[in-house]
Amino acid sequence: MAGIRLENVQKRFGSVTVIGGMDLSIHDGEFFTFVGPSGCGKSTILNMLAGLESVSGGAIYFDDVAVTDLSPRERDVAMVFQSYALYPHMTVYDNMAFPLRMRKNERSRIESEVTRAASMLGLAELLERKPRELSGGQRQRVALGRALVRSPKVFLMDEPLSNLDARLRLETRGELKRLHKQLGTTTVYVTHDQAEALSLSDRIAVLDRGDIRQVGTPREVYSDPANTFVAGFMGSPSMNFVPAVVKRKEPLTVECNGLVLSPAVKRVPEEDGVLVGVRPEDISVSKRVNDEGITVSVLLVEPAGPFHWVDVAWGPAVLRGMAEAQEDLAPGDRARMAFRSDQTLLFEAASGLRV
Numbered sequence: 575m576a577g578i579r580l581e582n583v584q585k586r587f588g589s590v591t592v593i594g595g596m597d598l599s600i601h602d603g604e605f606f607t608f609v610g611p612s613g614c615g616k617s618t619i620l621n622m623l624a625g626l627e628s629v630s631g632g633a634i635y636f637d638d639v640a641v642t643d644l645s646p647r648e649r650d651v652a653m654v655f656q657s658y659a660l661y662p663h664m665t666v667y668d669n670m671a672f673p674l675r676m677r678k679n680e681r682s683r684i685e686s687e688v689t690r691a692a693s694m695l696g697l698a699e700l701l702e703r704k705p706r707e708l709s710g711g712q713r714q715r716v717a718l719g720r721a722l723v724r725s726p727k728v729f730l731m732d733e734p735l736s737n738l739d740a741r742l743r744l745e746t747r748g749e750l751k752r753l754h755k756q757l758g759t760t761t762v763y764v765t766h767d768q769a770e771a772l773s774l775s776d777r778i779a780v781l782d783r784g785d786i787r788q789v790g791t792p793r794e795v796y797s798d799p800a801n802t803f804v805a806g807f808m809g810s811p812s813m814n815f816v817p818a819v820v821k822r823k824e825p826l827t828v829e830c831n832g833l834v835l836s837p838a839v840k841r842v843p844e845e846d847g848v849l850v851g852v853r854p855e856d857i858s859v860s861k862r863v864n865d866e867g868i869t870v871s872v873l874l875v876e877p878a879g880p881f882h883w884v885d886v887a888w889g890p891a892v893l894r895g896m897a898e899a900q901e902d903l904a905p906g907d908r909a910r911m912a913f914r915s916d917q918t919l920l921f922e923a924a925s926g927l928r929v
């Protein structure tokens with residue numbers, strides 16, 4: 575096992591800078607996830623950690639040993655990719671044994687390692703099958719097994735679940751979490767799926783065009799986001815942002831669509847233009863007439879099973895909130911919207927920084 579340190583790691587493809595200079599420590603034994611939209615540089619970072627891609631500047635350390643110039647093999651990492659890339663003519667057993675044979679391990683060791691990994695992954699009954707005789711989920715488990723048999727220092731996983739259908743993805747996600755608990759091997763995971771990142775990780779780095787916008791535990795990046803990018807990216811549906819103006823600094827008071835709010839802040843905003851952020855799950859929309867809430871008009875109703883997501887127009891702003899399923903809301907209805915002031919976050923409009 576190993577901790578990983580990136581020191582001012584840069585990556586350029588020709589004249590295009592993909593990673594400008596990244597500093598980061600990943601702890602020994604941690605499940606660490608890079609999450610961000612397509613093209614933000616997740617795979618590039620993972621490939622540099624693996625040694626599949628050279629760095630354009632800076633250094634990478636595994637346990638204080640510089641590995642920047644080492645080959646993938648010398649780094650002792652095992653990588654799992656989105657496409658499982660199994661050898662189609664080999665059995666499950668041979669696919670899993672392959673990395674050990676490449677390293678000239680003894681036959682008895684290979685057998686015990688493959689058996690161990692296969693039983694961990696529920697593949698013991700399938701060892702004689704060929705990949706084409708397996709479901710997608712089983713194939714992905716073989717790919718995981720092939721990484722497991724090596725007992726590497728570090729697991730590197732690039733969207734390993736994205737080829738699976740929704741149900742299998744959830745199941746395999748649970749499997750991955752259990753395996754990590756059991757083995758405790760440092761794992762660096764890449765995904766564009768914020769829910770996957772939140773559910774699997776000890777810590778998460780949220781990436782935006784090659785920059786880390788925040789590093790933290792799932793709770794920190796979700797409940798205590800550092801900026802509008804992180805607040806908007808983590809959580810689905812996305813956080814609502816409504817423009818507002820600072821009216822008073824002590825105590826802080828803002829006016830938002832005619833409504834006066836006193837959100838809790840850590841510092842006074844440096845600008846008068848701010849954004850009030852509220853998560854859709856913190857907004858309730860209802861037809862019931864009461865004194866609470868703000869009058870809105872319903873634009874869209876999206877049933878989600880136990881409840882509905884509802885888009886409403888509040889003056890010039892459009893917000894998404896939740897309504898109970900038995901509320902018979904339809905587009906065009908007038909309704910009341912309520913959220914608690916202490917469930918709002920405040921951001922500077924120009925910088926996007928949380929205050």
Ligand SMILES: Nc1ncnc2c1ncn2[C@@H]1O[C@H](COP(=O)(O)OP(=O)(O)OP(=O)(O)O)[C@@H](O)[C@H]1O
Binds near residue numbers: 587
């Ligand atoms: N070999 C290359 N040559 C030039 N540009 C590249 C190369 N590889 C990647 N890039 C660019 O670097 C950026 C980051 O790519 P990368 O594959 O790391 O993104 P990603 O976050 O993994 O995206 P995705 O979620 O779509 O897999 C992209 O803009 C991509 O076009």
Ligand SMILES: [Mg+2]
Binds near residue numbers: 616617618732
């Ligand atoms: Mg990628």
